[in-house]
Amino acid sequence: MKVLLIDADSVIPNIALMKLSAWHKSLGNNVELMRVNLPYYPNRKKTTFVAPSADKTYCSVVFDGNADYIIGDNIIFGGTGFDLTIKIPAEADEFDPDYSIYPNNDTSYGFITRGCIRNCSFCKVPKKEGYIHKVASVESIVRHKKVKFLDNNILALPEHKEILTELVEKNIKCQFNQGLDIRLLDSENSDLLSKINYIGEYIFAFDNWKYKTIIEKKMNFLSWRRPYQLKFFVYIHPEMPLAETVKRIVWLKENQCLPYIMRDISCWESENSNFFVDLAAYCNQVHLFKKMEFSVFLEKRHKNKERIEKSKRLWNENL
Numbered sequence: 001m002k003v004l005l006i007d008a009d010s011v012i013p014n015i016a017l018m019k020l021s022a023w024h025k026s027l028g029n030n031v032e033l034m035r036v037n038l039p040y041y042p043n044r045k046k047t048t049f050v051a052p053s054a055d056k057t058y059c060s061v062v063f064d065g066n067a068d069y070i071i072g073d074n075i076i077f078g079g080t081g082f083d084l085t086i087k088i089p090a091e092a093d094e095f096d097p098d099y100s101i102y103p104n105n106d107t108s109y110g111f112i113t114r115g116c117i118r119n120c121s122f123c124k125v126p127k128k129e130g131y132i133h134k135v136a137s138v139e140s141i142v143r144h145k146k147v148k149f150l151d152n153n154i155l156a157l158p159e160h161k162e163i164l165t166e167l168v169e170k171n172i173k174c175q176f177n178q179g180l181d182i183r184l185l186d187s188e189n190s191d192l193l194s195k196i197n198y199i200g201e202y203i204f205a206f207d208n209w210k211y212k213t214i215i216e217k218k219m220n221f222l223s224w225r226r227p228y229q230l231k232f233f234v235y236i237h238p239e240m241p242l243a244e245t246v247k248r249i250v251w252l253k254e255n256q257c258l259p260y261i262m263r264d265i266s267c268w269e270s271e272n273s274n275f276f277v278d279l280a281a282y283c284n285q286v287h288l289f290k291k292m293e294f295s296v297f298l299e300k301r302h303k304n305k306e307r308i309e310k311s312k313r314l315w316n317e318n319l
């Protein structure tokens with residue numbers, strides 16, 4: 001039997017598809033992966049993908065709307081961008097991921113926990129995964145020299161300090177790439193984080209200006225950090241006051257932290273869409289953010305004076 005796996009838009013190896021691959025191979029089926037690489041950004045050109053015929057076809061979609069660009073007969077769709085309630089068969093979930101379908105990958109990916117204790121309005125995690133709970137051991141995830149844990153709120157797990165201790169003691173080179181909840185930091189877990197063989201920046205979130213006071217308080221536990229070793233996801237929605245976005249970015253720069261702008265999809269339809277594009281281009285390019293102010297960045301990025309002046313005005317009015 002020929003099994004086709006379509007990865008519509010994952011930027012990292014897709015765990016569900018890797019598990020389906022392992023399961024079908026164990027049944028003696030021929031498995032083929034096709035990556036479509038559809039972009040998240042709604043303003044980017046998206047080309048429709050017509051799936052070739054197969055006896056069974058699965059497609060995983062991470063970003064909303066991308067399923068519309070995958071065409072074919074009897075495709076079994078799933079993924080956060082399609083339907084939160086669809087899960088892979090329980091038999092497939094028992095298998096270790098088959099990394100061989102992503103031959104250029106050199107990193108293990110996995111979840112020690114699923115779920116979250118919080119309920120942020122823009123986030124699908126609590127709806128999809130429920131309350132925080134442990135689903136796997138560190139050992140069961142590590143298959144490469146580098147590991148990226150996809151946990152959404154590892155610090156919310158009551159036994160997270162034991163897990164961090166294990167990472168330290170085993171010198172596992174890793175990162176929690178979905179972010180850590182800075183509101184749950186204390187001197188003990190911060191000390192453990194500082195001792196982990198960490199990949200890149202420590203990522204937290206500054207999703208709302210109202211968290212400034214608690215973030216400032218918790219930063220006291222992070223005195224070990226080097227300049228720009230902390231990165232904060234900065235969620236933006238057009239209905240948020242612009243001043244609360246600009247102030248978060250200014251605060252991060254003043255505190256030698258990096259922002260990573262996460263735009264809600266509605267930003268592209270907003271009257272300030274160009275401003276949001278400029279902000280993301282500035283903040284998400286580390287070398288530019290570190291070395292220049294936003295106004296200088298705009299002058300270098302655009303020739304159109306009107307565009308430059310509008311973005312500058314929105315920034316200055318909201319400082």
Ligand code: SF4
Pocket residue numbers: 116117118119120123124125126152153181
């Ligand atoms: S803390 Fe993070 S994972 Fe939890 S609900 Fe909020 S955004 Fe989602």
